[in-house]
Amino acid sequence: MRIVDMLRFAGERGEPVFSFEFFPPRNDAGVAALFETLHSLRPLAPSFVSVTWGAGGSSRGRTLEMVTRIKRETEIEAMAHLTCVGVSRKELEEQLAVICDAGITNVLALRGDPPRGQREFIVHPEGLGHASDLIALAREVSEKRGVRLCIGGACYPEGHPETRELVRDLRNCKIKVEAGAEFLITQLFFENRKYFDFVGRARAAGIEVPILPGIMPITNVEQIQRFTALCGAHLPHGLDAALRSRGDDHEAALQLGVAYAALQCADLLRQGAPGVHFYTLNRSSATRAILAALRASAPWHDG
Numbered sequence: 001m002r003i004v005d006m007l008r009f010a011g012e013r014g015e016p017v018f019s020f021e022f023f024p025p026r027n028d029a030g031v032a033a034l035f036e037t038l039h040s041l042r043p044l045a046p047s048f049v050s051v052t053w054g055a056g057g058s059s060r061g062r063t064l065e066m067v068t069r070i071k072r073e074t075e076i077e078a079m080a081h082l083t084c085v086g087v088s089r090k091e092l093e094e095q096l097a098v099i100c101d102a103g104i105t106n107v108l109a110l111r112g113d114p115p116r117g118q119r120e121f122i123v124h125p126e127g128l129g130h131a132s133d134l135i136a137l138a139r140e141v142s143e144k145r146g147v148r149l150c151i152g153g154a155c156y157p158e159g160h161p162e163t164r165e166l167v168r169d170l171r172n173c174k175i176k177v178e179a180g181a182e183f184l185i186t187q188l189f190f191e192n193r194k195y196f197d198f199v200g201r202a203r204a205a206g207i208e209v210p211i212l213p214g215i216m217p218i219t220n221v222e223q224i225q226r227f228t229a230l231c232g233a234h235l236p237h238g239l240d241a242a243l244r245s246r247g248d249d250h251e252a253a254l255q256l257g258v259a260y261a262a263l264q265c266a267d268l269l270r271q272g273a274p275g276v277h278f279y280t281l282n283r284s285s286a287t288r289a290i291l292a293a294l295r296a297s298a299p300w301h302d303g
Contacts, residue, residue, distance in 0.1 A: 001077055002150035003106045004182040006047050007210045007274055016300050017047040017212070017275030018291055019079075023282050024051055024062040030282075034066070037284050038074050044291045047275070048077040050108060053085075064095070068102045079152070080104055083112025084134050088126035092134065096141040100149060108152045108185065109134040113230075121162075132172070132179040139180035153181035155211065157189050157198035161232035166201070174207055183209050185277050188216040188233050190260075192267050213268050216279035217286045218243070218257025220250070254286070262290045266299040 003017075010017045020041065025031045038049065051066045063080055070078035080099060084092070099107060111131040114121045123129040128137065135151050142149035153176040156169055163169045173184070184207075189195055195213050202211060218224045221243050228235060235243070239260060246252040265276050276294075278287040 001105070002148065002182075003048060003077070003079065003152060004150050004210065006077070007183060007212075010047070011210075011274060014300065016269050016273070018044070018294075019048045019050065019212070019275070019277045020046055020284060020287060021050045021052065021214075021277065021279050022066075022284075024053075024066050025282075031066070034282070035069075035073070038070065038076060041284065041288065042075065044288065044295060046076060046291070048079055048106065050079040050081060050106075050277075053081040053083045053110070053112065064098060064102065064104075067104055071103065077106065078104070079106035079108055081108045081110060082134065082138070083110045084124070084128045084131070085112035085115065085121070086124060086127075088124055089128060089137065090126065092128065092137060093141055096138055096149075097145065100142055100145045100147040105148070106150045106152070107138055108154070109138050109181070110154055130172075130175075132175045135176055135179040135181050150182055151180055152183045152185060153177070154187065155184040155198070155202070156187045156232070157194040158187070158232055158234065161230070164232070170201055170205055170207075173202065174205055177207050177209055181209065183212065185212045186214045187231050188214050188227070188279055190233065190239060190264070191236055192264060192271070195268065195273070196271065210274050212275055212277045213273050214277045214279055215261055215265055215268075216281070217261035217290060219254050219281070219283055219286050221246075221253050223281070224257075258286045258289060261286070262293050265290060265294055266297065269294065269300040270302050 007017055022034060025034050049070060051063050053063055067078040067080040070076060109131055128134050131153055135153060138149060138151050155173050159166050159169045186195060199211050242256055243253055280287050
């Protein structure tokens, strides 16, 4: 099912959409672990899962393989990520044709981050430089092949790390929607006010598509510090201080991270967010616990 349709149907029922993001496994053991995780998720009824493109587009073949297998072997809808990193327009057209022919109906179209060791994004000599260009290409290729591809895009409540000017960043976001993005997923954030402020600014700018909040439960302090430095998200002072006070007690930090994310998600849903997209980092036990708690408490009924 197309994700935009899931969001619409769920909204009509007054229910949120929950989704999980995974990295493509590096080996057969990782593949087996991923499918074991997916089967353990089924009782929690996630709406869809997504599989990233890998750093610098390094695992694009395995991404499409995993998304195709997930659709075929589980009862969970799957979305493939697609980026502009290191590929020509022709190669992207070929990848989109494979996606369409494989029956994949959902794609998250991203410009992509620079490969490791490269400070800035460098456009392939025959490639695309913006996510909006890729969204337009995905729309063009899918229409030619007679496929109603549902295309999503990314958005940044605190501004893109390369574009801290919020007005300009919002203008770029609107260009993605005008190019054909039917829903948006936010970069991770830890203060819900930033999400709702962004949604308000987006609506005022004429962006009407659903905006799913992206949440990353903190499971490792050093790791979250690296991620926030890369993506420009900020840890609230109180949360940062609480994490630092736990020092090297990784279990205590994990418990705090899961509890904080659970409270954050409950508040988002209570205030009307259409769902939650979990960045799992392939460690889904924390997100499974959070989703189980949310299913049990149903905070969206308290709004």
